[in-house]
Amino acid sequence: MDLSLSPEQEDIRKLVRDFAQREVKPRAEAIDHRDEFPRDLVDKAAELGLMGMLVPEAYGGAGLDHIAFAIFIEEVARFAASTAGILDVHGSVGTEPILHFGSEEQKRRWLPALASGKTLAAFALTEPEAGSDAAHLKTTAVRRNGGYTLNGTKIFITNAGQAGLYTLMAATRPGAGADGITAFLIAGDNPGLNVGPRFKKMGLNGSAIAEVHLEDCLVDERDRLGEEGQGFRIAMQALDSGRIGISAQAVGLAQGALDDAIAYARERQQFGKPIGEFQSIQNKIADMAVKTRAARWLTWKAAALCDAGQPFTREAAMAKLFATDAAMEITLEALQVFGGYGYLEEYPMARRVRDAKAGQIYEGTNQVQRLVIARDLAPAR
């Protein structure tokens, strides 16, 4: 065991920390208050080569590992979780299915565009009536000459309307459950794909989350990802590694909240000394730091297993569960350290609380994570 970062990972950390400090931090408040999609930050990340971190160099990417990716997402999320979410969905669930299941032709067509940031990616699994129970989705894909006709509605799709590519799951054998699901790569400009209005949300403002409607959407045979019936597996595998990014986003939220709480506790004077010298504040900060650290290690453990080609479903679910629950708790505690000021929108504390809540819900609610963990630990016979 040696938990030091490699020189390459250290370099990435420096690069993304600098990007986050210099570019993301000053924009965070405006993105939140105006609910404005941060296209400028996506473009800047693209200039730095950060949009194709996991994509091999042969396809125009940086060819980095999941720990580097987790570091990237964490550093951005320290200042703006919604921007981190956009970058995460693009780089993880939006890109990885093609990496793992795409044909050579599909890789050549999409990966360079995704890696350069020219095309933003989205992942479309959830439906109004198929959330945790994703195997019972209702969107259909009916074979026609040389391809498929898709009909149905997807909901809660991150990067909807901004994305140039949707990796979308539909039933080629309706009623067959998980075995009847197939994955498709659908271009954002497909006339049969229409995006609904962006949802107004509790948090993650700036992140475009909306419905995606498929109305007689024609998709070529060559845009089917993997085999017919393989879609559910593709989606589950994407979500496994997607959870690394969600965990990293939560770690960033927690670390950002902790950093601000520590700085404030040193500065804020009451009863003649900084409040950081009172044990009630010290205890909060210690507890927050322990949980943040544990969350980061769980995230990196899942990432390391993933990179080593070992099973990591359970570890990724644990990281997601622990980190997002910790982020919720820590962002609330950090707000409390700020007292009345924490409640004001002038400070980032309230925004972090609003943003953290999403982590407990998306990419599998934390209740689903517990089921994933339990089934892995004690499988039904």
Place this chain on the structure above:
Amino acid sequence: MNLFLSQEQEEIRELVHDLCLERVEPRAAEIDESAEFPWDIKELFAKNDILAIPFTPEYGGVSGSALTLIVAVEEISKFCATSSLILSVQSLGSLPIWLAGSEEQKRKYLPPLARGEQLASYALTEPGSGSDAGGMRTRAIKHGDTYVLNGSKTFITGGSVADTIVVFARTDQDGDTPARNISAFIVEKTMPGFKVGKLEKKLGIRGSPTAQLFFQDVALPAANRIGDEGEGFKIAMRVLDHSRPGIAAQALGIAEGAFDLARRYALERHQFGKPIAEFQGIQFILADMATQIEAARALTYAAGDALDRKLPDIGVSSPLNG
């Protein structure tokens, strides 16, 4: 970054696990019931070089790696936390010598501890000085080449079975700031004036003796002082930085042992026509337990790795605090 244990550490884990499954697990309930120190387990650990894990080969040990020690303590604790303390305290009681002792002290005291012929202990806490360790009252007054030690210690794990006890005492003159003038001494159990008081009756870890120790005019050669006069508090704190991951490993092992049983039972126990592990009520409990364990293990191993890599801010483990 490498998040995996080495082959050697995996082998030690397996060895300790198998040995404890065979020999410690059948004794665990009895040790708890009788609340007697398990000398047979101590012998077992000595014979199988488990007590040699905290020590490097140059002092008769087999490892010296903090992480390897963590793995061993974790495995023992799965079956019997009392037994794990035999190893943890062997480490704790020898750490002051190992970290701050002279070469002569190391050569004299560490090899018999590594062989498990002798047991070590660490005596810091006093009745009136717990969290506030700097407020201790035990005092060592220097007369020529000898210190005369007077006072008492309490809550001393393994204090009644130890051969070698590192005792912290004030060496200040009246009026000095207390923590500034504390020194560490090696006390041998055969020294006149050393007496073991009563053993505490406890909620748990009952086979691990928790003793009161009394020192009445114990004459200590100056050669038994570890480090310089006044360095004791710093040594004590540094030792605790090194020993805390061992306590974490103990907790981790206890949790894992409990979890393993709960998981097995949940798979076996049928109610309403199926194993209770198939009900979400139980699944959520199992998932939460396993996640907490994984988090605890990550922190504990990270601290061990930080110690092994000699990182500067060991106190809060690892530099990866953002």
